[in-house]
Amino acid sequence: MAIIVNLDVMMAKRKISSGELAEKVGITAANLSILKTGKAKAVRFSTLDKICDVLECQPGDILEHEKE
Amino acid sequence: MINEITGWSEMKSLKLSRLLVYLLMVMLILLLFIAYFVAVWYDELSDGTGIIKSSVVVPGTVMIYICDLFGLTAVFYLNRLLANISKDKVFIEQNTKCLRIISWCCVFAGIAMLVFSLWRYYFGICAFFAMFMGLVMRVLKNVFEKAVELKSESDFTI
Numbered sequence: 001m002a003i004i005v006n007l008d009v010m011m012a013k014r015k016i017s018s019g020e021l022a023e024k025v026g027i028t029a030a031n032l033s034i035l036k037t038g039k040a041k042a043v044r045f046s047t048l049d050k051i052c053d054v055l056e057c058q059p060g061d062i063l064e065h066e067k068e
Numbered sequence: 069m070i071n072e073i074t075g076w077s078e079m080k081s082l083k084l085s086r087l088l089v090y091l092l093m094v095m096l097i098l099l100l101f102i103a104y105f106v107a108v109w110y111d112e113l114s115d116g117t118g119i120i121k122s123s124v125v126v127p128g129t130v131m132i133y134i135c136d137l138f139g140l141t142a143v144f145y146l147n148r149l150l151a152n153i154s155k156d157k158v159f160i161e162q163n164t165k166c167l168r169i170i171s172w173c174c175v176f177a178g179i180a181m182l183v184f185s186l187w188r189y190y191f192g193i194c195a196f197f198a199m200f201m202g203l204v205m206r207v208l209k210n211v212f213e214k215a216v217e218l219k220s221e222s223d224f225t226i
Contacts, residue, residue: 031226041224 174202
């Protein structure tokens with residue numbers, strides 16, 4: 001997919017573990033893994049909002065578009 | 069879910085469908101053994117209204133065998149489809165495959181009947197209905213295919 005999820009990078013910058021992020025955002029660890037590995041087909045605005053809240057970043061810091 | 073008025077449940081309905089499928093399977097297996105006798109009986113019973121005026125015993129037997137084999141295949145996949153549904157696996161790739169095979173079975177059985185209509189015209193009507201059934205199954209397969217895609221999209225929406 002042309003959308004790249006840079007959640008790993010942002011998590012490393014904020015020094016937050018997957019389990020902690022999943023708990024704070026309110027999603028399961030399995031769903032967070034789907035998101036991190038780029039298998040997700042869509043992200044709800046509400047989920048993105050919570051992730052940005054917890055990681056104190058902008059959606060653009062997590063999502064990136066790359067030409068195929 | 070149980071219907072309050074009739075007391076009929078979804079599981080009971082599925083069980084009835086599977087029972088009917090098994091019944092049909094038994095009938096089709098039996099037909100394999102009596103195909104020739106059915107063709108002889110039909111030859112005596114029917115009049116020669118077709119392009120080819122000869123006896124229908126041989127072509128009739130062949131047609132019954134072909135349709136029976138396609139029928140058995142379709143019933144086998146119908147049973148698999150019902151088994152998947154009873155396991156709550158509705159919108160999966162395997163069900164789409166089952167519907168596609170059933171659809172092709174109907175079409176091929178229709179073609180066999182169409183060929184047989186050279187001997188007896190009215191089998192053309194049966195061929196039409198078999199092919200129509202194949203078309204309905206194909207549309208159903210397309211619906212399932214789209215539903216599988218939508219379910220996958222929904223499952224991977226975080």
